[in-house]
Amino acid sequence: MKSGFLEKLVARLDRVVPGDVQQIVTRLIREKGFLEKVFEALHEGVIILDPNGVIGFLNHAACQFFGLDPEQAPGEEISTQIRGLDWESLGKPGRTVSRDLEVFYPENRFLNFYLAPIDDADDPGAPLGYVMLVRDLTTTRAEAEETLESERLNALTLLAAGVAHEIGNPLNSLDIHLQLLGRKLKKLPPGDRKPLEENLSTAREEIQRLDQILKQFLHAVRPTTPHRERKDLHVILNETLKLLEPELASRQIAVQLDLAESMPLAMIDPGQFQQVFYNLIRNAYQAIPCEKGRITIRTRVSDFEYIISIEDNGTGISPEHMGAIFEPYRTTKSSGSGLGLLIVRRIIREHGGEIAIESEENQGTRVLIHLPHADRPVRLLAAPETDPVIDL
Template sequence: MKSAFLDKLMERLDRMDPGSLQTHFLRLAREKGLLETIFRAVREGIIVLDGRGRITYANRAAEQMLGFQADAAAGQPIHRFLREIDWDRLLELDAEEWSRLVAREIEISYPERRFLDFYVVPLAAVADAERGAVVLLRDVTRDREHEARAVESERLNVLTLLAAGVAHEIGNPLNSLNIHLQLIERELDEVPPEQRKNLVELVGVSRREVARLDGILTQFLRALRPNPPNLAPGSVAEVLRETLEFLQHEIRDRDVLVEVEAPDALPEIPLDADQIKQAFFNLIRNAIQAMPGGGLLEIILRETDRFVEIAFRDHGPGIPSGELNRLFEPYHTTRPKGSGLGLAIVQRIVRDHGGQIEVHSEPGAGTTFTLLLPRSGRRLRLLKAPPPEDRVQPAGGAP
């Protein structure tokens, strides 16, 4: 884009004395420096392309969004960094089509998953130079996340209303059934012995099924209407230790080896120990069940500037990519006997603590769930690691 000043300068260039020429070039340099300062400061990504789609300029925001260095990318075709756009098609547009603004939203996965509003603004050709373009990028990832959370919140509100009806319509009859089954058990003492054994077994099966349904109902209500967390400074490492201790028999019976990797000190963070223990319990049980033949469960604790991170990594079959977006939906499960509520409970607990939960899975290589819990500045020494004989070993392992 040419300015009136630049047009006049080009017309008078042959008639200028060296002093005037120097003055004008200094003015151009100052204007160029001002523009570069502005471009570096704006949050939108700006990329200038030549007529062949090669990068001639990129600002700092574009570098961060697309994961490259402007100096190294100069002269490189833009499709190396933005594969989601058909650049060959764009560069073949005729003059009329090229004069229109091209705009769309794209999703990229490198250097991290982002949603970008993408604009291509055509640049008019100057003299014999090829026409070029300016690519404008705006990161709308947070907007999309807020929209997704709003949709999820609305869905959970609807399910919460449903839960109230479920509690009334199913919970009360279940209690009644359980009471009457207890009364029947008492009456069985009057039944002849040859009939009693079979009836006792049938009543026992009925009571167990009633208890199972009551447990599902309780989990459902807990997932949708949990108590607000009672936050107090606490040690994530201590909560993890207590959870592993509670599950140690199941861990050994399933032939699972648990390895915990943690720094010597972690910050004490605000948490509800009972709720975080429930989240840990659900994730560890999921990992155990993902490895029915036994295997290794890695639990990695670390801290960043904002969070304490707890990663649970199993070495099971992994989760199909098509299932990842539905993992936290209530009642969605990939296991035949799963209730589909465990991960919904974990997500709600973590979010009520102001944290985040991330999942990464590769078919055939296992799954990693990572909890990010907001940290505080105070530090707490971890408990000393137990001696080797007290560490969780797989069944049949070394004592």
């Protein structure tokens, strides 16, 4: 970095008395130490660069953001230390840059950096160097996404009442009129009645499908309060498997159970958790394209939570679909409503838990449910067996 002030000072040293030189040097040392302490106290990253993009100074926050060594990074070009930064396109005299950057090491963070030139008063066209200020937007971005999700659900909730009225009532009316048509068809000769009855049956099935989608939509957007009871998760899981047994058998899909030997009763809404298991197991076998698939269900319990894993060997989920997997009406199935996982996540979150999904294309998908205990045990440190003896 061009010294500027120091070059001018050296040129005039012969005119400065020794006492003044000592005061100037002492003042520079104090100011340097003070500024370094200020920079180290900042939560934002600070990187000082020379005109060629060589690092002259960086604070502790910058080292944490980018995983840099504070001893080795100074003196190195920033392009070699931070992946994705091209100094040739960034370091332009007189130009200020603000840019978002996602880094994956040492942690996955969303950062924003501001790069500004340090102008030389005597030569504005040739900056003394550059200062880069780096902010961590990871938490802010997560909060913004949560706010956006909340606003989206609130908007859907407001629409729910209108949807129920504008679609639900006409569906009921259509169903009643189709029942009347069915009674009149019975009076026709059998030859004329059969094709009309097939069309009528198709129309009624479609009305029932629309009614089911409407109910799922309303359940997904309306806030609900779980009616909790102490229930055995294994019992609810086995009851759900019994309901799905015919579909699993028809597809020749084997279900392997690896259940915890001792599972304490959980404070849950049994109806809602049966819906969770039903949706997840159904998603699992529908993701298996051919017969003789496999679904593995595991349960574990720790001091703080229940862990339930449902894993299949199906087609998996592509990276582009993983990012929008919980968005309403996003589905890869031709007959799906795209509301199943949204409902599942809402139920689990209303019970204080979280859901995680791991998937690899053409390998399969694993869904993990983390459900906290209603009453977490208090772990106390054991008292020492004997007090230490101190000789005086």
